Amino acid sequence: MNNDNFFYEVLKKFYNNDICEKIYKGSVKKNNTFRVNLNKTNLQDVISKLKKEDFKYKNFKFYDLILNCKNDELLTYDLDYLMKFINREEFNVDIFFVDDDNLKKIKNTDIYNDGLIYFQNTSTLIPIIFLNLKPGDNILDMCAAPGGKSLFIQNVMKNKVNVTAVELNHIRYERMCNNFKKQNANVFTIKDNSLNLDDNLKFDKILLDAPCSGSGTINVFDENIYTYFTEDLIEKSIIRQKKLLEKALKLLKRKGRLVYSTCSILNSENEEILLLFKKKLENIVQLKIFPNECFEGFYIFSGEKL
Template sequence: MSSQRKTRTFEKRMSEVLGIRPDEVESVFRGARPTSIRVNRLLDDERYRETVEFVRDKAPGLIPVDWCEHAFLWPDNDGFDDILPLAHEGRVYLQNAASLIPPVALDAQPGDAVLDIASAPGGKAFHIAARVGNDCELWLNDSAPPRARKLAELAELYGVRYAELTTHNAQYIDKSVPAERFDRILLDVQCSGEGRVNLRKSDALRYWSEERIEKYKFLQAKMCDAAYKLLKPGGTLVYSTCTLSPEEDEFPVNKVLQRHSDLAVEPLGFSEEEFLPGLNSWRGAKFDKRLKHAVRVMPSDVFEGFFVAKVTKAAS
């Protein structure tokens, strides 16, 4: 497929998904995506206060994220060269604000057994640990051993305590881990990455195709089913992607809802103007109406495109 034709196909798809005109897609996917700063609350109190004071001094334009403690939007990236070394010291974590959503939605509690099925590079797992002050039984998993080794290094840097670090394939993890083992599971899956597309770059869609989306959706559905088997009754599963196509977002969650009648979809409990409700249909396919509680994040000057669904299993 030619580059021009691929761009038209992408724009048509995104206009349908996001409910905008095709001519608006280009501007939505050409905007800057500033990072956000999350100050590491696993630091001791004095070092935490020093870090907050430092970043506020170097980046006076920081805006607190009202639904995420210790996190700030960084619209202009002022002071980047001064603040970047703090990330190398484990004092701050830099990421797009959309990546703050899944750990907040998961809402792990002290004492919970928590599994992050696709952990690397670690930002979401470290956020989970910080939210409960390391007071959880945190299992990290990533199927690639080199990524897992780097994950272990970064966990030490950020002061994160974990119970296990494994390298199981996500779609088969239920074959290696005891059933109904976890109170909370985060499944942030490999995807086509549409939320990070920047059409200002000439090769922005180099690896994107509708065929690739079709391939991912079945893999993601298998991962959801494996995660279900590891979730305790009364537990919470958060499914997230950095993509926007319903095949990779609603479809896998819809599949696991169809298979298991003891699941419910819960509202996230917080919102932004970029948060769109999940779809109930897509190109002839019908989805469970409860997926309206899922959130598709519109790309903006704050957020990369993202999708998050919070699913709970009925207590026994």
């Protein structure tokens, strides 16, 4: 069996042929996308700088991209919840698209080096909407590097929430700290395994963007898939996800909100994990995104601790 067949075989465990085809078709290289860092600048400033340097780009409202995704039936579960929030000004940010050539050039400019923009896939913004953020919230980002989600939290909330970002990998931790500094994001950082955090710490909101198989980010044209997308990775990810979720529930205040997310589309890392923890939560909402050239495949569930 060759590699991308392994990917297809795994998909077939969870989906009918039509959906497998849809996922397979969308499992391609993703567009390069960035958003404006509103803690340092504003939309007009970035647009005028991009124009001045003659960069080629396209920008779309986040809401419109989600709407396209919805119309293409790439979204499942609690769409109404998502659509209700995504129209709010703080979430409905501009997403910029650039080709590889312009990406390289932008990375050599002050627009990028001064942290006026941040490159991240559009799907990764969605879990933040599910946190139901309020000024003054005490938030834990349990698996935080390179920091894209904590950064978006502090962009949406204008640095008015307390974010603690934990990362165990040394190199990724350093990169994350540089990102927070460069982007002017007020985030307290801890270099440790989240599983070691003191259970007496209690948070209003917890984001567990769990380590996963990355099945939603696969490019089926990459001939090296077999080196990283393996049965072993899937099994190890599931074990880690369960341990981290148990820990998250210990660190969360009663009635506090948990958001669990992965860039995997496999039910074994998502819906089946939710089933194990469902009894400990209420007001549960879920969302799954199937991949296309714009969105990585992604899954989110959120609920309040009973």
